[in-house]
Amino acid sequence: MKPLVRIFSVLLVFAFLMAACTPATQPADSGKKQYTICFAFQDLETEFWMAGHKAITETLKARGYKVVEVNSQEDANKQLEQVKNCIAQKVDGIIVIPVDGSIALKLIAEANKAGIPIGIFNRPPQSDEGNALTVVANNEKIAEATVEYMAQEAKKLGRKVKPLIMVGDLGDPNAVGRKQGFYNVINKYPDLFETPVEVATKWNADVARDGLQAAMTANPDIDFIFTSSDFLYPTIQGVLEPLGKWKKIGEEGHVIMGGLDGDKTACSLMQPGNAYVDATGVQDLYFEAQTLLDAIVKAIEAGEKQPDAWLDDPGFALTQGNMATKEMDMWGCKLFHGK
Amino acid sequence: MRIQTNHRWLLFVLRNISLLLFVFIFVAFSLFNERFASLRNFENIILASADVGIVAIGMTFVLLTGGIDLSVGATMYITGAIVALMLEDGWGVAAAIPCGILAGTLWGCFNALLISRVRIIPFMVTLGTLTAGRGLGLLITESRHISVPNEMRFGAVRVFDLVPIPVLVFALMVLVAVVILKYTPFGRQIYAMGNDVEAAKKAGLDTTRLTAAVYIISGFCAAVASVISISQVGSVSASFGRGIEFQAIAASVLGGTSLFGGVGNVFPGTVIGILLIQMIQNGLIFMRVDLYLQEMVKALVILFAVFVDAQRMGLIKRLERRNIRLEKRIARPAEAKKLEWTAWQ
Numbered sequence: 001m002k003p004l005v006r007i008f009s010v011l012l013v014f015a016f017l018m019a020a021c022t023p024a025t026q027p028a029d030s031g032k033k034q035y036t037i038c039f040a041f042q043d044l045e046t047e048f049w050m051a052g053h054k055a056i057t058e059t060l061k062a063r064g065y066k067v068v069e070v071n072s073q074e075d076a077n078k079q080l081e082q083v084k085n086c087i088a089q090k091v092d093g094i095i096v097i098p099v100d101g102s103i104a105l106k107l108i109a110e111a112n113k114a115g116i117p118i119g120i121f122n123r124p125p126q127s128d129e130g131n132a133l134t135v136v137a138n139n140e141k142i143a144e145a146t147v148e149y150m151a152q153e154a155k156k157l158g159r160k161v162k163p164l165i166m167v168g169d170l171g172d173p174n175a176v177g178r179k180q181g182f183y184n185v186i187n188k189y190p191d192l193f194e195t196p197v198e199v200a201t202k203w204n205a206d207v208a209r210d211g212l213q214a215a216m217t218a219n220p221d222i223d224f225i226f227t228s229s230d231f232l233y234p235t236i237q238g239v240l241e242p243l244g245k246w247k248k249i250g251e252e253g254h255v256i257m258g259g260l261d262g263d264k265t266a267c268s269l270m271q272p273g274n275a276y277v278d279a280t281g282v283q284d285l286y287f288e289a290q291t292l293l294d295a296i297v298k299a300i301e302a303g304e305k306q307p308d309a310w311l312d313d314p315g316f317a318l319t320q321g322n323m324a325t326k327e328m329d330m331w332g333c334k335l336f337h338g339k
Numbered sequence: 340m341r342i343q344t345n346h347r348w349l350l351f352v353l354r355n356i357s358l359l360l361f362v363f364i365f366v367a368f369s370l371f372n373e374r375f376a377s378l379r380n381f382e383n384i385i386l387a388s389a390d391v392g393i394v395a396i397g398m399t400f401v402l403l404t405g406g407i408d409l410s411v412g413a414t415m416y417i418t419g420a421i422v423a424l425m426l427e428d429g430w431g432v433a434a435a436i437p438c439g440i441l442a443g444t445l446w447g448c449f450n451a452l453l454i455s456r457v458r459i460i461p462f463m464v465t466l467g468t469l470t471a472g473r474g475l476g477l478l479i480t481e482s483r484h485i486s487v488p489n490e491m492r493f494g495a496v497r498v499f500d501l502v503p504i505p506v507l508v509f510a511l512m513v514l515v516a517v518v519i520l521k522y523t524p525f526g527r528q529i530y531a532m533g534n535d536v537e538a539a540k541k542a543g544l545d546t547t548r549l550t551a552a553v554y555i556i557s558g559f560c561a562a563v564a565s566v567i568s569i570s571q572v573g574s575v576s577a578s579f580g581r582g583i584e585f586q587a588i589a590a591s592v593l594g595g596t597s598l599f600g601g602v603g604n605v606f607p608g609t610v611i612g613i614l615l616i617q618m619i620q621n622g623l624i625f626m627r628v629d630l631y632l633q634e635m636v637k638a639l640v641i642l643f644a645v646f647v648d649a650q651r652m653g654l655i656k657r658l659e660r661r662n663i664r665l666e667k668r669i670a671r672p673a674e675a676k677k678l679e680w681t682a683w684q
Contacts (some may be wrong), residue, residue: 042482044484044579047484071477073473073577198627200630205576210621211616211624214620214625217379218380218624234486234573238495240496
């Protein structure tokens with residue numbers, strides 16, 4: 001009898017747990033069909049992803065959509081399983097921040113097969129196979145505009161400079177695009193730049209710190225740093241400060257610095273009187289979120305099964321030269337100023 | 340016994356091959372770039388080794404008993420998440436650090452309970468707590484990237500303007516570990532248990548308590564490493580501590596710790612192992628090896644080092660093996676050498 005009681009107890013606890021996990025209230029029936037959207041994202045590693053996640057979920061909920069959120073924790077296979085699971089739940093639309101460009105293709109294929117509209121946010125698929133609504137920043141152009149401003153600042157020094165690039169995860173098309181944008185400018189001014197030093201970061205602050213520390217020791221004359229993501233500024237500060245190289249703009253020994261994302265930290269480091277960063281490339285986060293949501297909602301409501309469009313975010317470079325006019329166009333500055 | 344003494348030098352080389360490999364790689368990188376051999380760069384290597392090295396110390400304790408702890412990265416994340424969230428909520432560093440370390444140690448206690456009392460194999464338990472721990476970290480941080488205030492960024496502060504805090508903590512942890520393993524009954528019991536658990540039980544050792552203790556030590560070390568890492572990086576994100584378990588295991592094994600237990604030490608073994616890994620990583624940046632190739636080159640060098648290490652263990656055993664028949668032929672050393680060479684093959 002004892003084993004039976006044990007099994008019964010376990011089942012009872014399990015049933016209670018399952019009951020606790022179900023939503024407490026069911027949406028009220030307003031006569032209009034409530035659409036369900038599956039939002040599959042990876043870890044919210046940086047302020048950019050956090051703000052993007054918030055913008056998407058809050059806007060959808062405000063429009064009366066039910067949102068099923070799944071976090072793949074940067075595991076591509078897990079993301080595929082999660083999206084398959086969403087498809088099995090017969091959601092009306094899928095929005096994905098893919099772990100990488102190749103898994104994005106598989107997710108698109110699955111959604112197309114099931115006839116569910118899919119939107120890809122900010123990280124482009126590796127090729128244009130399949131039908132999806134893809135909103136993505138032009139990373140190469142934004143990086144190029146940022147590094148171009150930095151190059152103009154470097155020219156004022158009247159000598160050659162030694163550049164360093166902190167490269168993101170090489171499996172991420174965004175990182176590759178940013179690297180390309182950096183090199184477009186480096187190659188444009190061969191008389192201004194020495195051979196660049198590359199440091200791998202894998203989008204990991206710990207890896208970035210070790211790499212930057214080694215690179216600064218090997219090349220103490222580095223005076224031009226471009227980071228592929230703004231979230232690495234605290235790490236850069238941690239390395240440069242003990243070396244006496246963390247200097248404000250205008251101070252002797254200032255390292256010309258720029259990044260990409262347009263986050264709150266970058267904004268704080270560009271403020272007049274406390275400016276360490278010369279320029280940062282801005283992905284227009286709110287534009288991207290709004291554009292994708294508008295497109296996918298329109299497709300769902302029109303009954304489209306496989307909408308296909310490439311929605312480009314041109315972005316821009318916020319520099320010390322245009323801070324006065326463009327600052328509040330950067331999402332990180334809106335957060336910084338509490339707006 | 341004379342045949343063995345003839346190979347005293349060979350044995351010396353084989354026993355210290357990790358150290359010699361370290362020197363060889365150091366010299367090789369130094370030839371490519373003179374700054375590699377500078378004091379500043381050596382400090383960089385030690386600084387980069389501090390957090391992983393502390394995790395590897397705890398891992399060495401676990402490996403010495405024949406166990407494994409895959410959950411150290413998750414323990415680091417839980418600790419880091421608690422420290423960062425407390426600081427974000429306005430708590431001081433003095434409160435946040437002990438709470439974080441306590442949480443990490445408790446995670447180690449959870450491993451200890453499941454392995455020593457419930458008797459589930461360490462691989463499965465720590466694989467489970469690795470996943471659960473990361474999930475817990477994500478839950479409490481809501482997967483956010485959290486920057487810590489400046490008072491927590493003490494990684495660059497030097498004690499007496501000389502030694503950076505992370506290096507000092509690492510050195511202290513090494514010292515304590517060496518004392519425990521070499522000079523206390525507890526340390527000797529760990530080796531005894533790792534060598535032969537059944538014999539240890541028969542000798543009256545409380546293997547349940549010993550097993551529990553090493554997983555708690557591992558959790559504590561991971562928690563301390565987490566605090567050191569935050570002090571250097573200045574933030575905690577979802578990737579915090581990810582993959583560190585493999586670096587820690589590689590460092591211990593490179594340093595001569597056997598995955599089957601009973602053999603190994605923290606100093607010089609594990610310390611050399613972690614310095615070697617960090618030195619390779621550092622050297623590849625000095626050599627400006629293509630970023631796409633760096634990981635492969637690093638893995639190949641580590642594999643080579645482990646291969647050499649495995650070979651030397653076999654050779655040492657053969658050289659130290661007593662052979663009565665060879666002893667009888669001492670009068671004819673040339674023949675003895677020939678026979679011994681055959682024995683190696």
